[in-house]
Amino acid sequence: MGTISLRNVRKAFGDAVIIPGADLDIEHGEFVVFVGPSGCGKSTLLRLIAGLEDLTSGLIMIDGEDVSDVPPARRGLAMVFQSYALYPHMSVRNNIAFGLKMAGMPKEEIDAKVTHAAATLNLTDYLDRKPRQLSGGQRQRVAIGRAIVRQPKCFLLDEPLSNLDAALRVNMRVEIMQLHRQLDATMIYVTHDQVEAMTMADRIVVLNKGEIEQVGSPLDIYNKPNSVFVAGFIGSPKMNLITGPLATKFSATTLGIRPEHVELLASAGDVNGSIVLTEHLGSDSFLHVDCGEAGRLTVRAAGDYEGKPGDAVSLGFDRARIHRFDSQGKVLV
Amino acid sequence: MATQQTRSIGRIAVAPSVIALFLWMIVPLAMTIWFSFLRYNLLDPNPACSLMTPGALMDEANRCLAGTSNYTYFLTDPAFFKAMRNSLMLVFWVLVISVTGGTMLALLLDQAIYGRNFVRLLVIAPFFVMPTVSALVWKNMMMHPVQGFLAWITKSLGLGAIDWFAHYPMTAIVIMVSWQWLPFATLIILTALQSFDEEQKEAAQMDGTPPISFFWYMVIPHLARPVTVVILIETIFLLNVFAEIYVTGSGGRAGNLPFLVYHYGLLANDIGGASAGGIIAVILANIVAFFLMRMIGKNLEA
Ligand SMILES: Nc1ncnc2c1ncn2[C@@H]1O[C@H](COP(=O)(O)OP(=O)(O)OP(=O)(O)O)[C@@H](O)[C@H]1O
Numbered sequence: 001m002g003t004i005s006l007r008n009v010r011k012a013f014g015d016a017v018i019i020p021g022a023d024l025d026i027e028h029g030e031f032v033v034f035v036g037p038s039g040c041g042k043s044t045l046l047r048l049i050a051g052l053e054d055l056t057s058g059l060i061m062i063d064g065e066d067v068s069d070v071p072p073a074r075r076g077l078a079m080v081f082q083s084y085a086l087y088p089h090m091s092v093r094n095n096i097a098f099g100l101k102m103a104g105m106p107k108e109e110i111d112a113k114v115t116h117a118a119a120t121l122n123l124t125d126y127l128d129r130k131p132r133q134l135s136g137g138q139r140q141r142v143a144i145g146r147a148i149v150r151q152p153k154c155f156l157l158d159e160p161l162s163n164l165d166a167a168l169r170v171n172m173r174v175e176i177m178q179l180h181r182q183l184d185a186t187m188i189y190v191t192h193d194q195v196e197a198m199t200m201a202d203r204i205v206v207l208n209k210g211e212i213e214q215v216g217s218p219l220d221i222y223n224k225p226n227s228v229f230v231a232g233f234i235g236s237p238k239m240n241l242i243t244g245p246l247a248t249k250f251s252a253t254t255l256g257i258r259p260e261h262v263e264l265l266a267s268a269g270d271v272n273g274s275i276v277l278t279e280h281l282g283s284d285s286f287l288h289v290d291c292g293e294a295g296r297l298t299v300r301a302a303g304d305y306e307g308k309p310g311d312a313v314s315l316g317f318d319r320a321r322i323h324r325f326d327s328q329g330k331v332l333v
Numbered sequence: 334m335a336t337q338q339t340r341s342i343g344r345i346a347v348a349p350s351v352i353a354l355f356l357w358m359i360v361p362l363a364m365t366i367w368f369s370f371l372r373y374n375l376l377d378p379n380p381a382c383s384l385m386t387p388g389a390l391m392d393e394a395n396r397c398l399a400g401t402s403n404y405t406y407f408l409t410d411p412a413f414f415k416a417m418r419n420s421l422m423l424v425f426w427v428l429v430i431s432v433t434g435g436t437m438l439a440l441l442l443d444q445a446i447y448g449r450n451f452v453r454l455l456v457i458a459p460f461f462v463m464p465t466v467s468a469l470v471w472k473n474m475m476m477h478p479v480q481g482f483l484a485w486i487t488k489s490l491g492l493g494a495i496d497w498f499a500h501y502p503m504t505a506i507v508i509m510v511s512w513q514w515l516p517f518a519t520l521i522i523l524t525a526l527q528s529f530d531e532e533q534k535e536a537a538q539m540d541g542t543p544p545i546s547f548f549w550y551m552v553i554p555h556l557a558r559p560v561t562v563v564i565l566i567e568t569i570f571l572l573n574v575f576a577e578i579y580v581t582g583s584g585g586r587a588g589n590l591p592f593l594v595y596h597y598g599l600l601a602n603d604i605g606g607a608s609a610g611g612i613i614a615v616i617l618a619n620i621v622a623f624f625l626m627r628m629i630g631k632n633l634e635a
């Protein structure tokens with residue numbers, strides 16, 4: 001089992017309130033991603049769950065039991081740190097075995113588990129090396145190995161891939177997802193990279209200044225953002241957010257429309273403008289269109305789009321795909 | 334990446350200081366070696382046997398050149414063995430006390446205790462006291478059998494006073510020198526403790542490491558390198574301790590190798606013998622340094 005519930009969790013450092021009050025339920029076996037801009041309190045929330053920070057008030061339950069006063073090691077969780085936090089003077093084998101040794105497990109059992117974990121993570125050849133003799137990706141795997149041998153109810157991963165280069169990141173992303181399926185354990189994964197969030201998560205938790213803005217499946221969040229913040233944060237390139245007369249015409253304070261839901265028309269669209277810049281990605285082209293009062297909009301066009309900067313275009317919005325937000329930034333239905 | 338050109342410019346740029354340093358070291362060393370082969374005693378009624386009067390030296394070559402006799406005399410002197418033993422004892426015990434004491438103090442100062450900055454200042458203070466001053470203070474204020482602070486404590490406990498420098502001169506010197514070197518060890522170890530990775534600490538916490546195991550498996554290995562540095566540097570300085578022994582007048586029983594050289598040169602006026610002793614001390618120090626480097630030098634490799 002590995003269900004985690006937060007009830008009105010609050011955290012303040014002195015006068016600075018970092019988490020004003022969070023409620024969340026995580027089911028067994030879920031892959032939940034905390035995403036949000038830098039400094040929004042993702043790590044803090046994760047560390048509260050881990051027990052590395054004390055709650056200011058509220059309740060954290062694991063498998064229905066209140067663990068607010070249980071020390072980290074006894075919560076049945078394992079954490080993978082951003083800097084890996086491997087023990088530098090211990091071999092890979094001892095790094096992985098250390099937690100088990102501290103738990104007083106017999107040596108044969110530890111050896112069996114370490115061997116098994118090393119095989120799972122392709123670390124068998126490196127067991128006798130020191131962390132500094134490993135590459136970034138291998139260190140990352142050791143950190144994960146250290147977590148999995150403890151067979152935790154839930155894995156907590158704090159931006160585990162942010163120190164890796166882009167190609168390795170994509171590989172490790174896939175490996176972590178496979179591992180999640182294989183282990184059938186709950187995972188909470190922190191990232192500020194919304195692409196990671198979209199590709200990996202069963203459910204995404206979007207955080208903004210310590211508040212949980214929205215919780216939902218990636219497509220839910222993508223298609224039905226319930227605030228301007230979520231709309232602007234999830235999706236790449238960003239959703240176009242239009243204010244002013246054009247938004248008022250749609251009876252909203254802020255009008256949101258994703259680049260792929262804007263159509264290029266010959267004339268008589270919702271708004272007219274001129275192309276400022278075109279980005280050709282091969283499969284698609286993104287046009288930056290200056291629409292005067294409505295601001296600069298991003299539009300997705302076909303990969304072989306031939307328009308040039310300076311060309312005048314007319315843009316039509318897909319009526320079923322527009323998002324309307326009120327003056328508080330909340331979605332209007 | 335230095336190019337050929339910048340490298341040669343670099344060499345030219347550092348040359349003056351290298352040459353100056355070289356002369357600075359090599360001239361006194363060469364003179365000492367030269368003297369060590371002379372029969373050069375200031376009490377000699379015909380003090381011609383010096384470098385300053387080479388003519389006389391040539392005339393009286395037979396009388397002045399001592400061959401290796403200065404060395405054999407020094408090495409077979411029973412005082413030499415005693416001085417050797419004292420030197421090594423002093424180095425060993427001061428290292429033991431300053432490293433263990435320094436580790437404990439550093440662990441304490443690493444905690445968020447009340448008035449930490451003030452305590453830190455207090456701990457560092459002995460390092461700024463000149464050896465001569467510290468020796469006088471210890472001899473006359475701390476360890477004096479009549480007016481000393483330690484005597485006052487033991488007497489008020491009804492135990493009577495200890496005359497440290499009369500009965501336990503070596504112990505007294507070790508205490509004094511340890512007091513001086515404790516701050517150095519504490520500072521280096523404290524700096525190392527403060528650089529301990531926070532996330533590693535938390536990882537250990539997640540692994541459920543009890544404090545004793547944490548100290549044993551994480552802190553001690555982390556301290557191996559700074560402690561190596563402390564041992565190397567302190568050894569070099571401790572082999573040269575002189576002022577504390579001279580000022581407290583403990584040379585008779587607690588005299589080390591430098592003190593013996595002083596004894597030869599300035600008490601016995603035997604420049605030749607003192608020079609030979611000096612050269613022997615240099616060689617011994619190098620042997621010690623060599624073994625130290627071999628033993629713990631691997632800790633310093635990245
Ligand atoms: N020990 C602390 N004392 C005071 N403030 C803290 C402490 N730890 C974190 N904070 C503050 O809490 C806020 C949230 O920090 P947190 O590390 O959770 O951000 P984050 O969302 O993980 O950001 P990032 O993506 O950059 O890692 C920050 O404004 C930070 O300054």
Ligand SMILES: [Mg+2]
Nearest residue numbers: 042043044158
């Ligand atoms: Mg963080």
